[in-house]
Amino acid sequence: MTGAIRDVPPSLDGSGPDPFLLRLRRAVAGMERMTRNCRRGVARPHPVDRVVPLVVTEVRPEAADVVSLRLEDPDGRALPAWHPGAHLDVRLPSGRTRQYSLCGPVAERGHYRIAVRRIPGGAGSAEVHQLRTGVRISAKGPRNAFPHAGERRVLFVAGGIGITPILPMVRSAAARGDDWRLVHTGRDRASMPFVDEVSELDPDRVWIRPDTEFGIPTSGAELLDRAPRGAAVYACGPTPVITGIRLALPDSPARALHWERFSAPPIADGRAFTVELARSGRTVEVPADRTALQAIAEVLPEVAYSCRQGFCGTCHARLLDGEVRRRGRAGGEEVAICVDRAEGTLVLDL
Structure with missing residues (x-):
C-alpha cells in the first residue's frame, strides 16, 4: 500500500496524496484483486456422464411460486455424493433438461432436494410445478460449477x-x-x-x-x-x-x-448476425441484444438448452460454416448457441 500511495500525485495544498485519486487507485486495485481471486476460485464443471434414475417422493410449497422436490432412487439405493454448490442436470418427462441446485443436507445419501421457482413463460419450471409424487425422472450429475473453497x-x-x-x-x-x-x-x-x-x-x-x-x-x-x-x-x-x-x-x-446467477448474462457488446439452420431450412436474424438461442427458439421451440451461460453443453450445435465469436466452452466444430456470437452468418446443423 505504501508504494501505491507514493505513486498518487499530491493534493493541491501539498498536504499529502490527492484524496480523490487515492480512493480511485484503491478502487482499481481492489477490482483487480477481486478479478484475480474470482478467477482463481472458479472451477469449470467436469463432464458427468452418469445418469441417475430418480422418483419424486414429495412436492412441497416453499414460497410464492416456489416448490421443492424430494428425489430418491426408485430402488432405495444410496445416491451419489455431492458437495455444496453442486447441481443436477434434470431430465423432465417431456425430454427438457434443466439445471437445479441441490439444497438439502450434504450428508444425506437417501434423497436429494431441489427447489424451483416458476418463471413466467418458462416451460421447464412450469413442468416441474406440475410433477407429482411417484413420477420418475432422471438426472446427470451431481456436478459442481460453483464450489465452496472452504475459506474460514x-x-x-x-x-x-x-x-x-x-x-x-x-x-x-x-x-x-x-x-x-x-x-x-x-x-x-x-x-x-x-x-x-x-x-x-x-x-x-x-x-x-x-x-x-x-x-x-x-x-x-x-x-x-x-x-x-x-x-x-x-x-x-x-x-x-x-x-x-x-x-x-x-x-x-x-x-x-x-x-x-440463475439467469443468462446480459449482452454488453452484441452485434446482429444471421444463423442459417441447415436441417430445418430456416434463416434466423439474431438482434444485437439477444442470443442465438433466444432467436432460434422462436422457430424451433424444441431446441435443447439448460444453463444459458455457456458451460453445460446442452445447447451445443454442430458448426457447418461461419466464423464464431466464442464466449462459452464449445470448441472445434460446435457452437454454444446460448452465448456464442458471430460476424456475419453462421450455418448450423439444426
Whole structure:
C-alpha cells in the first residue's frame, strides 16, 4: 500500500496524496484483486456422464411460486455424493433438461432436494410445478460449477431462489465453526424460499432482508457491510444483486467474490448476425441484444438448452460454416448457441 500511495500525485495544498485519486487507485486495485481471486476460485464443471434414475417422493410449497422436490432412487439405493454448490442436470418427462441446485443436507445419501421457482413463460419450471409424487425422472450429475473453497471467514448472499446453492454452503461453514454471515434478500418474505429454515441456523449471523420491509432494494454496499474482515463472498441471485456486490467490493471488508446467477448474462457488446439452420431450412436474424438461442427458439421451440451461460453443453450445435465469436466452452466444430456470437452468418446443423 505504501508504494501505491507514493505513486498518487499530491493534493493541491501539498498536504499529502490527492484524496480523490487515492480512493480511485484503491478502487482499481481492489477490482483487480477481486478479478484475480474470482478467477482463481472458479472451477469449470467436469463432464458427468452418469445418469441417475430418480422418483419424486414429495412436492412441497416453499414460497410464492416456489416448490421443492424430494428425489430418491426408485430402488432405495444410496445416491451419489455431492458437495455444496453442486447441481443436477434434470431430465423432465417431456425430454427438457434443466439445471437445479441441490439444497438439502450434504450428508444425506437417501434423497436429494431441489427447489424451483416458476418463471413466467418458462416451460421447464412450469413442468416441474406440475410433477407429482411417484413420477420418475432422471438426472446427470451431481456436478459442481460453483464450489465452496472452504475459506474460514465468509459472507454468503442469497437473492430469492439463489438461496438454493448457498444453503448447503452455510450449513457446511456452521458445522466447521467458521466465521460466517448470511444475508437472504428478496422482494418480500412470501417470495423468499426457506426463510424459516435459514432463520433457525443462527439468528445472530443471519439477516433476512426483504425489500418491502425496508422500502427500497438493497445495495451492494449494504450487503457487504455484514462481511467479516478479509472474508470471501459467495453470492447467488439476480444480475442487479451480483453487479451491486461487484462494484462495492473494493471499499468493503471482504477480499474476494465468487458468484453464480440463475439467469443468462446480459449482452454488453452484441452485434446482429444471421444463423442459417441447415436441417430445418430456416434463416434466423439474431438482434444485437439477444442470443442465438433466444432467436432460434422462436422457430424451433424444441431446441435443447439448460444453463444459458455457456458451460453445460446442452445447447451445443454442430458448426457447418461461419466464423464464431466464442464466449462459452464449445470448441472445434460446435457452437454454444446460448452465448456464442458471430460476424456475419453462421450455418448450423439444426
